[in-house]
Amino acid sequence: MAVVIRMTARRPSLPSRRPSLSPLLGRVRDRSPGLAASLAAGALAAGLGLAAFAVLVIALWVSSPYPDSGPGGAVHVAAALWLLAHGVELVRTDTLSALPAPVGVTPLLLPALPALLVYRGTRDAVDAPDGDGAGAPPPVRARTAWTGVVVGYLGVGGCAALYASGGELRPQWPWVAVCLPLLAAAAAGAGVWTAYGRPREPLLSLVLVLPGSVRRLLLGRDSRVRWGTAVRASLAGTAVFFGGGTLLLAASLVGHGDAARSSFLQLTAGWSGRCTVLFLCVALIPNAAVWSASYAAGPGFALGAGHLVNPLASDPAPQLPPFPLLAAVPQHGPGTPLNWLAGAVPVTAGVTVAWFVAARAAKRSWPAGRTAGVAALAALLCALLLAALAELAGGPLGVAALTRFGPVWWQTGMAAGGWLLAVGVPGALGLQAWRREGAASLAAWLGFAPGKPGEGRTADNHNHKRKHKQRPDQKPKPRKQRKQGRRTPSHKAPPPPASVSPRAPASVSPPAQVVVVGLRPDQGDGDASERYEALPAEPREVLPGDPLTGLWEDEAARRARWTARRKLYGPAAEDTDAP
Structure with missing residues (x-):
């Protein structure tokens, strides 16, 4: 009994002999509930994306009357398509020439699913409860949530890439190392930024890295208003380019309806194969819209190395497999006035950019130089967005003639920027004068009516004073008596x-x-x-x-x-x- 009491009395002194945990381990232990929830959210987002692609591919494989491989091959294809949705370039090993052929055209509709899953997973990870569970939990730190989601997502993505390497469609590891973390980091960053109420401090910290002259140029007077106006105008211009390209695609498909229908029926005879072709066409509609926008801007797109299609001329294309969207390509030969009507798309985009800039310029009473600068900035941002979309919408589809398939990104960006500068800057100045001075003053400024700019507003502002003002030699008119x-x-x-x-x-x-x-x-x-x-x-x-x-x-x-x-x-x- 004495021994037990003596040992119990000595127990409190035992922990003091152990070395204490370091502050770093203590901080990790304190953050472990939030970090664990973030890791789980990232892994869950990757798993849900893989499951969605697997369900689609397996359903098409089950309904196919002549499957080429077993369930393992279908799952390999699903993992490869999931990686392709992130922009990873694949290599097809089973070819007629026994040479591996690259597959680098990413359907722009596919990245929406993994990006949305990562975005929602990060927002949920920020609001994850801590360990005690008492009351409303504080939000997880932004760095912890972002890191946990990205690491968890890349862990599952790496396993999927290893599994897909054993199939017929194999990912190229340099593209896996670049595209997979890029999409996960961007979507997770957007989720954290939205969960914290879209603060301005992270954006300003990125601007502070730039040189002083560039920083003063970007952060001048009314910098927030100018940048906000330029961003909104550029997004509106990009939307007009994209919508105009979609309209051109629809018009061309209607004009080549017989060829598109015959190519759709020629590819496969089974309903499962036709459903697969239809799903692929729907996923490639955004790509075709970007191709049409590049066609309207002027550079056009390439249907193989050295075969360009633009409104001025269309080179004869090489032997391509029958596909409904390819049937909408204009016939080879010089352009016609009907093809030149596609130039209305960049003109409309320039007018849209000018309208957005002029509306804010008239409201803020900007001088002409600042209005022109904001319009030029919007044109530059829109050109960069279209160049990025053109790069994502194209890529190689094989070797030799098919090494280049789609628009050239730098040509599309330069052409779009030139159109927007030529139409948007003068249009913004003219619309600003219209909003500020009125239609009569704008006509006078352009030389269609006598007078000088500003007389319309001056006459309106002093109309009441001129109405009641009398000359010294003029006798006041007697007022009429009111009715009794x-x-x-x-x-x-x-x-x-x-x-x-x-x-x-x-x-x-x-x-x-x-x-x-x-x-x-x-x-x-x-x-x-x-x-x-x-x-x-x-x-x-x-x-x-x-x-x-x-x-x-x-x-x-x-x-x-x-x-x-x-x-x-x-x-x-x-x-x-x-x-």
């Missing part, structure tokens, strides 16, 4: 009723008079307090047995009543019954 509020009574007053009693006692006061507000005819438009006066009441009808009969015909009351009427209406108010 009360109609002038006739010369003769109505006789008293016949049922009146002869007299009433003189000591009794007349009945209470009804106050009637009326306009005196001799006062015109004078002071409002002097134009109105209390008028006597109209003679009321007296009935037999009325207790006020004698009071109404009192002599003193009748004299006072007619004296007040003479004062009000002058000598014209005569009465035969007046005393």
